[in-house]
Amino acid sequence: MNREPDFLENLRAELSSGRVWLDRTIVLGYAVAAGLFVVAFTIASDWAFGLFQGLHRSFPWAVLLWTPALTVAIVWVTRRWFPGAAGSGIPQVKAALHPALPPQRRSRLVSLRLTVAKIGLAVAGLGAGLSIGREGPSVQVAAGVMQHARRYLSPNSPIDARALLVAGGAAGIAAAFNAPLAGVVFAIEELYGRLETRASGLIITAIVLSGLVAVSVFGNLSYFGVIRVPHLDWAALGPGLAVTLTTGLAGGLFSRLMAASLTGAPGRLNGIRARWPLRFAAAGGFLIAVIGLVTGGITFGAGSEAVKQMLAGHESLSPLQTLLKFIATWLTAWCGVPGGIFAPALTIGAGIGNSISELAGHGLGPALIAMGMAGFLAAVTQTPLTAFIIVMEMVDGHSMVLSLMASAMLASLVSRMISRPLYESLAEHMVGSAVASPAPAVTPPQLNHGTEAPAPGERPVSS
Template sequence: MNREPDFLENLRAELSSGRIWLDRAIVLAYAAAAGLFVVALSLSTTWVFDRFQQGFERWPWAVLVWTPAVTAGIAWATRRWFPGASGSGIPQVKAALDPAMPPERRWLMVSLRLTVAKIGLAVAGFAAGLSIGREGPAVQVAAGVMQHARRWLSPATTIDARALLLAGGAAGIAAAFNAPLAGVLFAIEELAGQLESRASGLIITAIVLAGLVAVSVFGNLSYFGVIKVPRTGWELLAPGLLVALASGAAGGIFSRLFVASLTGAPGRLNRWRARWPIRFAAAGGLAVAIIGLATGGVTFGAGSEAVKRMLAGHDELTPLYTLLKFIATWITAWCGVPGGLFAPALSIGAGIGDAIAQLAGPTLGPALIALGMAGFLAAVTQAPLTAFIIVMEMVDGHSMVLSLMACAMLASLVSRMIGRPLYETLSQYLVANAISKPATESISVSESSASTSHDSAHAGHVQPPRSNEAQP
């Protein structure tokens, strides 16, 4: 049976429908815009953190006043005007994608207004020297831009809000890390759980356009630089296994600690935080400043520069500094300020790998650092494929593909024995709170009655604040 007439008929219908092509043009424009917003976030955070470091070198003791004051200001502004911008932003996007989330409340998790606020508040966090990354915010930023395209599309379009959110989230990760494969895996593994065929083309298109915008500005460079790994053999097996187990256990503890802190687990500190959230944020900022002062500034910011120096053999993130970076990242998240976890997690993982390399031999240093980065990130997020791909795209060559994959999977398995997935748990918490509240109440991603802020390494709280300090 000749199917050619059907093909020609479909082709004519495709070419003659101007509205379909207009919808596609709108989506393409928004995908490029999402890349521009992520670039703006990256450039702004890099510039302002450079200024912070210059100020720290000239007046190191000033951070004891500056960091607590700015942290308190960020927490106050976030709770009062932009509760949905709290934390990393990934749990908010996951919550918005959840079918159980009331449709009228999804804009409280992802919107163009929150995109602009997220950029400003994240930049302020880097200006304060807090231990945060920009990759989680990039997910919420890009998703907020992409979902805005829906209002300009025709009512009959097949492009739905879910597909736009998935495309935006994937584009955010891809543009932030300059890792397009990681963007695809992130959409499948972390955001959607599966990749719908009708959304796959849109996701890839958004990743390509956002990635091209980022590459045109930054060049084809990795955020953490390039990891040059020498040829290795069986001598990597024992220390590599130790890195996987250590990073898996540390990542599981890290994730469990975050969940307990950010979902209102009972405890005296959480009660204080619920009652005086702004004072708590100021105290947390002071703790981060003291840790940064004690480490000579190593624990401030995302940690990418420390990792680059470590890979170049000029600096080491000692075991003590790695532990302090761990603590500084947790405290920053507990304060309820907007900021991501991916970059700090990668720097902590690099520190774990470097510590074991000091025992195994310096020649294995780059390989074990790469394994530590993949293992710890996989353990924290329990998304091993995404973690493996992100680190693999930093490695010069593919000699470590199987090693990175095995390390990420084993570390994720160890983490699952210790606690639940971080982003999944926090997003479920957001959805549950959204469902339980009357439609007239706003969703706070910070904190409330008897709980705490919902993310900084990853989520937001969903209950209305009690304190006058936090009234929206």
């Protein structure tokens, strides 16, 4: 027969194990550290892109040299010393969580060394004016910090390396978007699929704590401010459906192009990229600079400022500019630069929503822009719950919960007819490459010559 919990007995049991509480304190301490790393990353990114904007305003044609030259330097450093830092960072965390990945290979994808490298290289990419965001990289940055906690936990702690990676990755989203709820949903929907009951409370606490670190620094403000949504009636159904279907198709195409480009699918251009990666990066950087000049600089960087202006009704993104932002983001990722696609995807989706709102009229601009953001992000990532919650928290769009949810769900469904989930495809490619590569031979107590040693400050972590 079940009996009611005894409060005093349970309290004594909780307080009896000092080691359990020490483990919890260590995890939460690392969660704070992860939040601080993301905050520093945010500040450095804004500073670097501000410098680039100053260069572009003062010497616009200089970017034709500056952008390709810095792109080549970033790609060279990445390929030479930090190959695990290339790209978004979300696929690396998903690959590190994959059961087929040998635990000793995990540090090639997520580590403190890669955290520092990711910050530096992504900041340099924004300083070059490349079409990247810092939100996806924040996942790898925070995961690299959190996984380091495992060495200080007790051997029988229920918090294992996988749980720390999930907590770190989700904490990165929470801190980057100033959206703790999005971080929790991201952990469940994208990274893990489920949370172990015995550790879920502490993991969620760590995610929220990292988000609160960002809130304490930047304030409890919505990323894009508060949108003014008009009363939505049946007249909004047609334009809303048009935005959803367009973002679903565009996002599916973008996802398919990215997967084909970054997994080395057969093709002439991928062959050129594999043979001459630095020349390819130079050409890509030059094209991105040309696109930026043609659009008046609107395609440079993440594009967050353009979204803020559109939501406020002060600026619009034409269909051509939206298409060129799409191309610039794809080219940037194809070059192999460390950087994310979350923020550029939101800009592209906002541009689609803005273009359709101008055709539809009825004062639906802010609502359709928000739906476009949720739809395109959901179509690219195929994580509709995360996408709609991110947008809802970024625009304080609680009055549009059902509209954003419907847009994200339908756009994701359309995208799945065109492309496999992007991050899943890239993660599987990384795992396949890691498993196929020769295993490092270890002769205790030292590594053989030619074997990749653990990163400084790292040690192998068991699952």
